[in-house]
Amino acid sequence: MNKIKVLTGLFLILTSFTFTSCEIEPIDPNLNPDDFGGCDAPTALVASEFNNSTVTLTWSAGNDETSWTVEYGIEGFVLGTGTTVSTSNPTVIITGLNSNNSYSFYVKSDCSATLSSSWVGPVTVDAVQVNPNCPNPGGLTAVRDSGVNTNVNLLWIAGGTETGWDIQFGISGFALGTGTIVSSNNTTATVTGIAAASSYDFYVRAKCSATDTSGWIGPVNVAAVGTVPVVTPTYMNATVNGQAFTGMKPFLYTFTGLKAKLSSSDPSKVLWIQGDSNPLDPTLANNVEINIRINEAFWAPGTYTLYGAFEAPEVAAEVDLIISTPTNPIATIEIESSGTITITEFNVTTKRIKGTFSFSYMLDDGTNPPTGPFQVTNGSFDFEMEDEVFN
Structure with a gap:
């Protein structure tokens, strides 16, 4: 009987040590909490306005994920039926859109090959409003003159029967309305006095009457001399x-x-x-x-x-x-x-x-x-x- 008591006591002591050891076991720093079911959704999803046929999306990571999926389509589309884009950057540029349509955009985190967050969105970019009485011109190009690099030659196509246009330009990234405006009565123009060491953006719009104009189209970028041109x-x-x-x-x-x-x-x-x-x-x-x-x-x-x-x-x-x-x-x-x-x-x-x-x-x-x-x-x-x- 005494032997049984001694063995029982030893068993209880060892069991106590075992449980105590488990309770103070340090957590392995290499463990990924996402592997146990969590994947935080991104936040602060923002979409720019249309820039020709392009929209830029930005967001903030939900945690430490480095991969995301964007889905987009015509406003009101059903998730799962849109166009998807995968990215490793919390900024993505969506091209090839039709600015006559409104688009909705969603984003989700991809924490592993099999684990992703819920979708965030939609954010919607509204269609560009076109003046039906004064169509936008198209096909705008702008290049530095091969002989005088402070001159820029522009060419575009009339949107309708208009015979007058405005050109607006400024240092790359300027806000429309703050640039320099010159006029032309032809679908070509030469802008002079452009600094060779700076890059510029150019826009053009139609003037159908003294009070009726189209929207601005552009920008078309002209790079500084000696730099690689910005290709859009x-x-x-x-x-x-x-x-x-x-x-x-x-x-x-x-x-x-x-x-x-x-x-x-x-x-x-x-x-x-x-x-x-x-x-x-x-x-x-x-x-x-x-x-x-x-x-x-x-x-x-x-x-x-x-x-x-x-x-x-x-x-x-x-x-x-x-x-x-x-x-x-x-x-x-x-x-x-x-x-x-x-x-x-x-x-x-x-x-x-x-x-x-x-x-x-x-x-x-x-x-x-x-x-x-x-x-x-x-x-x-x-x-x-x-x-x-x-x-």
């Missing part, structure tokens, strides 16, 4: 039958990137530039796709005739237009008459091509007689070219 690709923009499309990307851009390419269907060297208003789903109703092909002999700045697709392979450039309508996934487009294309930059060093275009067309959706003519105006493009173009 616009890809392709156009107004098709009165509806503006901005930031159009190639139809297969998720697989082939955003570069202008050589056309594989042509026997000679032909540069192919493509813009699609919804390249993720080009069969949607009212989707627009524009293809421009430029023959090698005309790969230089200048204004050329733009013909209907495949009508004259020996000419400077050809265009075809595809429009998806509610009754026909791919409506037939007939180019009504030749248009024009202006190449404002063909740079073999930076491998970029920029320019403007316009043309008219007829629409035949197979259910009614062809209608039209309709106009494509304010066309512009700004693309990097693939290396094979120069081989």
